[in-house]
Amino acid sequence: MAGVSTVNDRTEILSAQQNDDSFPTLWDELQWRGLIHVSTDAEALSELLEGDPFTYYCGFDPTAPSLHLGNLVQLLLLRRLQLKGHKPLGLVGGSTGLIGDPRPTAERTLNSADTVAEWVSRLQAQVSRFLSRDGDNAMRLVNNLDWTAPLSAIDFLREIGKHFRVGTMLKKDAVAARLNSDEGISYTEFSYQILQGFDFLELHRQYDCVLQSGGSDQWGNLTSGTDLIRKVEGTSAHAIGTPLITNADGTKFGKSEGNAIWLDPEMCSPYAFYQFWLNQADADVIARLKVFTFLSREEIEEYERQVAEEPFRRAAQKKLALEVTTLVHGPAAAQGAIDASEALFGRGDLGALDAASLGAAVRELATATGGAGSLIAQLMVDASLVKSLGEARRAIAQGGVYVNNVAVEAEDQELAVDDLLHGAFAVLRRGKKTLAGVVAA
Known part of the structure; x- marks a missing residue:
């Protein structure tokens, strides 16, 4: 995943930006955007x-x-x-x-x-x-x-x-x-x-x-x-x-357990950056689109309608995450973050992700340390996907456990060499949405 956009990317991003001429003055637009x-x-x-x-x-x-x-x-x-x-x-x-x-x-x-x-x-x-x-x-x-x-x-x-x-x-x-x-x-x-x-x-x-x-x-x-x-x-x-940007509940925006959301990709990976925007609440996302993107008033009002009528689609959050990640890290990094996000939940090929994108995604999850030969049930416990080996074995027997989006078939199945993508990472999933990572020892 590219962390810093190229000169050509930066030129294209700046060239595409414009103020909204539907406002009588720039001051009016700045006020509307909050x-x-x-x-x-x-x-x-x-x-x-x-x-x-x-x-x-x-x-x-x-x-x-x-x-x-x-x-x-x-x-x-x-x-x-x-x-x-x-x-x-x-x-x-x-x-x-x-x-x-x-x-x-x-x-x-x-x-x-x-x-x-x-x-x-x-x-x-x-x-x-x-x-x-x-x-x-x-x-x-x-x-x-x-x-x-x-x-x-x-x-x-x-x-x-x-x-x-x-x-x-x-x-x-x-x-x-x-x-x-x-x-x-x-x-x-x-x-x-x-x-x-x-x-x-x-x-x-x-x-x-x-x-x-x-x-x-x-x-x-x-x-x-x-x-x-x-x-x-x-x-x-x-x-x-x-204004100081805050969430709808009054909490300070951009803080997570005391950590700022940095613009440097080495301090906050493009994947983590993308996820931050993707996880904005419905009550906050329109205000974020106004402040952090160059979308027009007409475009933002359409997303506001979608939030009200079809919030489950999270169209506004996806657009916000794409726009701001592209702005800060460039289009390649933004697409890499999208690909990683899709692949983690079984809607893409984890093996097709580059090592940087996969590594950034895995590090945002709870992780266990392991390698070829590690018992998958134990890795589930170590990564806090389950509380005990017995619970892990039952989940596997019920067909709800996956390694790199491939179902685990046996309760005593071990991690294979090929399961460590790029020789370093694997993704554990329980059910549809509960994820953890494995980092090679």
Whole structure:
């Protein structure tokens, strides 16, 4: 399974994207898609988006070696504005990444300069894949270490720090939450909003950048920049805060047992990525199509009808999974994920899957370790398909157990050499839908 799409794939994906011209303005479309939670003056922003090309940016801090789904919301917003003719800057924070924005409960672990520099390179490569690098409004990458590193602490305090009022800074939601916690907040993280404000000012000076986007939980940091530009330059700038994406039940989107859904295929395989989208609830899937795909309003409304009238077909989830997996990992990886998903449940040939696709699928299952000669009934117990050998033997006798979609015929049947596909993996199935994997010892 290809984890990273080719240059040609990326070009075709970007070329196929477009905004929906059924909306009077881009602002109207962004609101319909649920991408605007909070902003500076909405009327002025709507006019700005419909006017001459301007420069805008979003920042991504290298506090991990990959971007995640929350970042993808920002990347797609950047792309929608680029499709309108505006000029995106993708900022990867080589300096702010050394600090990290304040988390709600505790201080971040500070990473080494070498680690942050490596992550900067990785995130820059990811950002550049979602924005066009061609034309008059080609995407440009910037790194805030370029303008913060040369500044001395004294210069920073005199030129930038003097414009910030401590009382205002204390009222920011992220800071206030930490002040009221047992952990408190260090001056390091407290100063983050000054650094982000300085970024906007510097980009305004260098590129005439007039708009910054970010998550609504970053609103205090976003307005630090607009306020600083107003005080220092005497001009206005804008900010858009996108909503934090949550599930219909209010739980945070993109988290599974504390693990983010990463965009790097080495950290979240294309198969696991595809399954995440495929498993979206009916109550959530239409909102996901609006935010994470370039499907038109007409297309999405048709899927909304199908969810209401034929939910068992899960057509909207299949389309969502295909679209977003193709967007992030490319068409070959998306098709590989589909093939693996079908084959696992007996609707395709497991033996035809490449080793990477099969391995990624098996690793998402409960697994047992075994090899040629291992008792299949015992492997079922080890993989938690059943609770005991007796239960395993009864299931086999009833004809409901399969290895690689082939029925197991004898209670004492052992795993054969040929059962280990690619010499490494086998798939156990009990009934129609209960799966487990075997990984060669």
